[in-house]
Amino acid sequence: MNRWQLLDKRWLIGLGMVVMLVVGGLFIKSTQSTSNTDFVVEKQFSTSLDDVALGTSDNVAIDQTSESVEVVAYADIKGEVHSPGIYQITPNMRVSGVIDLAGGMTENADVNQVNLAQIVTDQMMIYVPAEGEEVSEVVHNQAEESEITDAVNGDSDIASGQSEDKVNINTANLTEFQTLNGVGAVKAQAIIDYREANGAFQSIEDLKNVKGVGEKTFDSLKESITID
Structure with a gap:
């Protein structure tokens, strides 16, 4: 090579x-x-x-927060309790619970006119009467209270006799009695009980014989009732 x-x-x-x-x-x-x-x-x-x-991704957002709206309700209690005033109430609270918040009833309170089992609602006004005190409804709202006050003072149109239809106190039932200004369930039942025990009213003035119906109450009702 x-x-x-x-x-x-x-x-x-x-x-x-x-x-x-x-x-x-x-x-x-x-x-x-x-x-x-x-x-x-x-x-x-x-x-x-x-x-x-x-x-943390720009295109993915995971919201793990939740908002809960709490509704706060209050009731106003007056009359024969140790500490009248406005109290916060809980859902389904009864009148008895609000009375407990107010320190309980006084010795003068008429417990027979108070519906302790009634459920309290927001802005309700609870009134605990004294024994012998005339009230149409123990538990009612502010609007009803104003209407009753006007009736007692003679300022209401119904109390002044401007109602067209009169209630027959010898035949009226519980509902019909409660259409009268100033008459609630307690007083309506008292009238019916008296009528059943003593017979028909002979005059409208006999209504004053019913416990809880005094002169002022009768004066506000006399133009709206009848026995005929």
Whole structure:
């Protein structure tokens, strides 16, 4: 083998090695690029999942707060209790519960005219009367109280005799009696009990014989009742 043939052979071997190095380098670079791309995608996907779980993603908002609206109600209690005033009430509270908040009834209170089992509502006015005191309804709201006061003072149209229909006290039932100004369920029942025990009223003035019906009450009713 002469000198030129030896050089050609070495040159070919060297060229082959260069080609192999270039191809190997390109392969390694391609592999690293693919691996990096997979890592970036995996990292981004993992970050997105973390953001969703933590609620920090710009496109995902998890509101874990809830608002509860609490309705506060009050009742006004007056009359024969130790501490009259306005008290906060709870749902389904009874009149007896408000009386307890007010320190209980006094010795002069007429418990027979108080419906202790009645459920109290917001803005209700509770009145505990004294023994012998004339009241039409023990528990009523402010509007009813104003109407009753006007009737007792003779300021109401009904009390002044401007009502067209009169109630027959010898035939009226519980509901009909309560259409009279100043007559509630307690007083209406008292009138019926008296009528059943003593017979028909002979005159409208006999109504004053019913417990709880005094002169003022009768004066406010006499133009609205009849025995005929």
